[in-house]
Amino acid sequence: MNMDTAYHIPALLTETIDSLNITPDGTYIDLTFGGGGHSRAILDKITGKGKLYSLDQDIDAYNNVLATKDNPFMSNPRWQFVHGNFRYLSQFADYYGIAGADGILADLGVSFHHFDTAERGFSFRFDGALDMRMNRSGxxxxxxxxxxxxxxxxxxxxxxxxxxxxxxxxxxxxxxxxxxxxxxxxxxxxxxxxxxxxxxxxxxxxxxxxxNDELGALREMLLSSLSLLKQGGRIAILTYHSLEDRIVKNFLRSGNLEGEIEKDFYGNPLTPFTIIEKGLTAKKEEVERNPRSRSAKLRVAEKK
Ligand SMILES: C[S@@+](CC[C@H](N)C(=O)[O-])C[C@H]1O[C@@H](n2cnc3c(N)ncnc32)[C@H](O)[C@@H]1O
The missing domain is CATH 1.10.150.170 (Putative methyltransferase TM0872, insert domain)
Known part of the structure; x- marks a missing residue:
């Protein structure tokens, strides 16, 4: 894939997909579709009754896949795109009748497309209008x-x-x-x-x-994800800076936004998740291939 023209190159792709323990008939939600790299790998693994919902608040993500020849998404009965902010995950789940998810993925932040498109205003490498909205509709x-x-x-x-x-x-x-x-x-x-x-x-x-109120959206999404995940379901989150990583780490450890671990009468911790991956980073070879993967950190947890 060409770094200069790709809509996005996903970080920690194999590690993330493996960590989700995908079952072919399961229901999966990719909260950050972007260039669809992670979604494509999930779709590859589901069959039968399996379903993948891919969200993005930037309609460019959808238009990009629409314009991509021979993509596995369009007219695939197992795939549904949802245009919106993942902070409304519970509402989307109600709307689409999703009773529970076997896996939820969030690859936070912006895509290469955002950084590399001058008029979006995300980068000081180009001159452009100071916009920076991921969703330009408001x-x-x-x-x-x-x-x-x-x-x-x-x-x-x-x-x-x-x-x-x-x-x-x-x-x-x-x-x-x-x-x-x-x-x-x-x-x-x-x-x-x-x-x-x-x-x-x-x-x-x-x-x-x-x-983009990124941290507010992240907090709301974490709470909704906890209620939506089935028992044994997994959540995988890729963070790119310490602020979002701290929020995710505390939430997965404790099950609440305060990061306070509740204990039972005997002092045993009462937490809703088993931690599967606590901050995996990209290997040297991946960083050489895709330098933007250097700040990615993967955290994964399974709902008890
Ligand atoms: C790092 S990229 C994801 C790349 C994707 N995993 C791939 O393989 O191409 C992040 C994407 O998430 C979207 N995004 C970020 N925050 C969001 C939010 N709160 N709600 C919905 N989409 C969001 C951005 O518009 C962007 O397209």
Missing amino acids: GQTAADIINTYEEQQLATVLYTYGEIKSARAIARRICEARQKQPVTTTEQLAAIAGEDKKLLTLVFQALRIEV
Whole structure:
């Protein structure tokens, strides 16, 4: 697959699919369809009564598969695409009459398509409008945030979601710049935030998380997944930065968002999951082939 043209190259593909322990007749939900790499591998393993629901909040993901010749998805009775945010997983499950899932997969964050398409505004490598919405049918853009949030709010976003030490100084510079003219492009923002590529990556990450309320959506989805999984069903989640990884790790350990492990009368932990995989990372060969897999971490748990 060509890194420059691929919609996405999935990370930890084999490890993720193996960890889901797929049964051919099972019901599976891929919450983050993207370029369909993980979904395709799941679909390959199901037969008979098996069913795969693939969600994505970006309609580009669906349009991409629609435009792909000889793909295994379209007109496949075992496949259903759902356009929407995975924070509404329970509602989607009700709508499609999904009583329980044997496996749920979430490969969090954005796809190569997002990073590599200038007008989506996710990357400082290109000049484009400061958009950063994964779902362009509504909601605030990164430009809305940059031009309307108060200085303190901006600093909080940069500090909380980018863990940027100089958050206050960058927020001040953004507010000074926008008094002269609105900051509407990735190039303008990059010029304000500075030369350092690592810092710019964090500034863009922080904004993206705020624009898409990524951590809020993740929390809601985790709670819904727990209720939807059948006993013995598995959840596999790929995280790409420490903020989302911490949320997933605590949830899988405890079964709640607070990360508090309840104990029974005798002091035995009462947790809904058995941990199967606790933070598997890509091997050197995979990172060489696909450098963007270097930050991926796989966590998997089975519902007791
Ligand atoms: C890392 S990519 C997934 C790649 C996919 N596993 C593959 O093999 O090509 C993440 C995808 O999830 C989607 N996404 C991220 N957050 C979402 C959410 N809250 N609800 C629905 N889709 C989401 C993004 O639009 C993106 O297409």
